[in-house]
Amino acid sequence: MRTLPCIAALVTGLLSHHSALAQQEPAKPLTEAQMEELVLRTYPYVALFNVNNKFALDTDNPMNTGGYNKVNASTELQDHNMRAIARPNNDTLYITAMIDVTEEPMVLKIPAFDSKYVSFMVTAYDHYVNIPLSSGKGDFTAPTTMLFYSERTPGYAGEPVDGVEVAMETSGDFVSAVFRVMPHAAEPERLEANRNAMNDVALMSLSEFQGEAQEGKSARTLEEDRARFPQFGSDYEIFGDRFLEVMQFVVNHTTFDPDNDLDNALLALLKPLGVEPGKQYDPDAVAKIDGAALRATAERFAAAQLAKMGDPEFVATNLVSLFQPKGHMTPELLAFQSVSGPIGQPAQEAVYPPIQTEDGQPLNAQYDYEIVMTADEMPPSKSFWSVTLYDLAEGFFIPNEQKKYSVGENAGMKLDEDGGIRIVIAAERPADVPEENWLPIERKDLDLDLNMRIYTPDLEKYKSWNPPKARKLDSQ
Structure with missing residues (x-):
């Protein structure tokens, strides 16, 4: 694992690079070590930017929700047309809620399920994984109502709301909230009951939940929703074509902890390149990066991560340490899980x-x-x-x-x-x-x-x- 003193040397080089840019002198290309560090620290954010937006906005994804603040209950097991994420699941049914809390808190109504396995996973761009509800913890035996907000959500700071059992502060403004439901496919009546419950999951704004929504207020169209984001695509496309644009958007919609070493290391690497929380992306004001070289670095990095899946010692040592909440992950494992299969759960829920x-x-x-x-x-x-x-x-x-x-x-x-x-x-x-x-x-x-x-x-x-x-x- 890289240490912060190691980061300092890289940041010094990046600061010099940014200073040269500001003086309108020819920008020095990033070194191979700087590119490798950038890829290591940013791969989770690039991967989850793509994954979350594909689930919300990509109509080629059979599990897409058709926009943010909408729900897709996928009541059939997936087939080979599922190409939105690597290593998709074909043994549980999914309910996907794509949540946007930039305008107001969102409320999710969750029914009870008749299944021996149901889990609920919440993931933002930082790719830390939280499981607020799980059948393994005794949840889903009765209906539940959850509220979601971030530190940037206007007009709400975590106060109790009548009718809401759980309020969850998310680490980002755009999150995927995914249910996995064991359907009991060999038991037709139980299967049908679980499918019906899946279709009963409902997502609404807090004002709608409280009956205060403005009459005639309509949701954004899919095209209007897409226009708010940099273009998503493959991870390699992002690294090659629009890396700094995407990272500026990502840091503007992510909560960073000033006491978290991983957060500080990431922001320290991005700042000399012209990317900081709260700034607007300006292609003329950011550093000039060789996109082809950065993409090649990302491709080599991803290949090295995939090769680790064939290393029995690595698997035995690290498999139970993946898909953890913030504060329980190394940058190496965060990047590994983002390459190998970006939608996963912690070991108490599943191992792979x-x-x-x-x-x-x-x-x-x-x-x-x-x-x-x-x-x-x-x-x-x-x-x-x-x-x-x-x-x-x-x-x-x-x-x-x-x-x-x-x-x-x-x-x-x-x-x-x-x-x-x-x-x-x-x-x-x-x-x-x-x-x-x-x-x-x-x-x-x-x-x-x-x-x-x-x-x-x-x-x-x-x-x-x-x-x-x-x-x-x-x-x-």
Whole structure:
């Protein structure tokens, strides 16, 4: 982990760079070390700027809400058309509320659920993860009403509101508030009840909640909503084309703690480049950065982070430390989780161990594989688990006619008579493998990524449990 004294040396170089700019002298290019530090410290903000805005504003995202302060209850499991985020989920149903508290507090009405697993995650641009409600803590047995605001929300400072059980101050003005609901897909009546509950989630302004909304006041159109933000896209596009514009917007809508070392380090790096909280972005007043070089640095950085998923020692050491609240994360792990799969939960809610091959080589669609677990080797889950297949490079589902991307209680699985399971990744389903346990692939040279999700894990048992290995099968 880098220390603040190390940051000081980099900041000194950046200050010199900014001073030269102010004197209208040719700007010195950022050094490789400065670019690497910028990418490390800003990747979470770039990634979550893209993720949150894609969920709110991108109509190509099947889970988009159609704007801020709207809700999308996605009552069907996702398929390969889900390309808004890397390594999406195909074993729970989602409710996504995209919340904007720049004008007034927002109130979320949450019903009860008949499910053994429901969690509620709130994440702003800083990519710290908060779980205000969870079935593991006994929540969701009765309806709840929550209010959201930030330190910049006008006219509200956290005072009690009649009818609101919980008021949550968010670390940013634009947040994703995401429910994961185990649908109980094998129980039709329970599934239908949970779908109905999902559709009952309602988001409204505080004035609407209190019956004081102005008559005739209408929400912004999607195009009006989009116009308020710099253009979103891929993370690499942001680093290459509009990095400082996005970062100026981000810092203007994020709460920074003067006593937090990570916050101070980030702001110290951005200030010499002309980006500070409260400023307006002016392309003529900020430093000139070689976008192509910064993008290349980000691409190398992301590749290095993805490679860590194949390092058993890194996984064993760090997997339970991801997706934590502010004050519990290192910059390295914040950046890692932003690259590897930006929408995740802390270990008490779920852990995400990757499945490696027996021979240590990458999984590749030129071959078939099997994953075998006996009853004693099954994942230590208090609710349920799944195994999901992605392409390694982009982290998306493998397209197939069966629309089968994961094996688990909700996407389908079949245990053997002894309580174990055999999962096969293959271009053709072997005759002795149930269709529920088959993950189809197209035979070609494509590196694959196999991830397990263990919901409400028994963390004590997890310490001594090892994920299964994928064994390459003989050529068919």
